[in-house]
Amino acid sequence: QNLHKQFGEHHAVQGISFTISCGQVLGFIGANGAGKTTTMRLMATLDTPTEGSINVCGFDVIQFPRQVRDKIGWMPDSYGRYALTTVADYLDFYTRAYGYRRAERMARLEDVMAFTDLALLARQDLDTLSKGQAQRVCLARMLLHDPEVLIMDEPAAGLDPKARVEFKHLVRLLAADGKAIFISSHILSELEDMCDTILFIDQGKIAHHGSTEVLKRQDDTTTTVHIKVAADPERLREWIELSPDITRIESTTHGCRASLTSALPGDVAAILRRMIQDGLPVVDFHQEEQKLEDAFIAMLEKLETSS
Known part of the structure; x- marks a missing residue:
């Protein structure tokens, strides 16, 4: 709400406000330097707003950052691939970090790997995966603690057409499960089919917030x-x-x-x-x-x- 972020004299985010509901997919679009990454970092408690507030599932990001982190899942545009580490070992490491006990850990790993279609890749090394397979691993890691809000940074970048279709299908399944999904991307055609709402940011300010159909009709004189x-x-x-x-x-x-x-x-x-x-x-x-x-x-x- 009325979110501002200033770095010295530079106003990266200038008074933006928006809401994401459960089951909604919001596409976040803007040119490089428009304020997308800054906004996502603020939502993820990685930066503190200069002014304004962010409320995630009833928790203020400044007052209750730990509770907010429990509620969100973060999917960066790329992730570190550890040499000689299998998909199963990589995900198991994160379930341990989240504090799951063995029985819970095994059940959670099985559920997430089944959802992201990684079961057949469980014993494969991370550094041998294709881009699409790697993105599914990154998605699986984000879902391990069953977050309510998903923040994805350029998740479809570099995917081949088949992998994009598969990823889009997973996003719609997550939305149907009640997840609130915030996706940053430059692939506008993909967001058009995937998102319920589009948020355009330009020079730190919201230029458009609404459906893709409303945007396409804004200059509907011819x-x-x-x-x-x-x-x-x-x-x-x-x-x-x-x-x-x-x-x-x-x-x-x-x-x-x-x-x-x-x-x-x-x-x-x-x-x-x-x-x-x-x-x-x-x-x-x-x-x-x-x-x-x-x-x-x-x-x-x-x-x-x-x-």
Whole structure:
């Protein structure tokens, strides 16, 4: 709440406020130096805020740091791999550090390794793992003490497509189990499918907090459509040139991409209706969904213009 962090004259975080609920996945986006890492370190009790407060599961991070650490799981973007250490030994070390007794330790290891699909890798050395396998080990370590809040720093970076799909599935399972999940990432397309809410930070301030759909509709004054006709596409191009509310962007094999001056559903439908009435044999007419990356870039450009 109203979180500030200052390093000398540099204000890394400037008055940001947000809430993560149980079962929610929040994606945290921002350019390098925007304040992402500082915010996560504050949440994890690794730094102290200059001003404002952070409450995790009812505990203030300044007054009750030990209780907060019991409630959170931290997954860094990379972790130290110890030579000649197997996956099972690595995770067992951390269960011992958390104070589990033998029976509890074995049960917890079995549960976590089953969830992260590491059972077949139990006797494999850490330094022989692929990037995707290593990330699953890091995730397993974070889950050993069954935390309620999960903080992940660039967890999908460097993963191949298959590993990303598997990781995304695990995140959704954790959310369904009631975990509050905070994910920092530059892979916007991955967050679009994984997260319920997106939080953009720019120069230490929140630039957007809401769903990805809301962000993509922020500049919803025009829309782009793909049109295909079962005829000479030149007829379509000539028709567009005579229509003031539609502009051809580029030609395609049997049609074109075009920009409409209105994004209102009724106006878009009216254009399609006119095309059919004018005898154009339209076989495909669909709106192009704006990509999250494009919306993010447009938002940053708008912020730079206004600053």
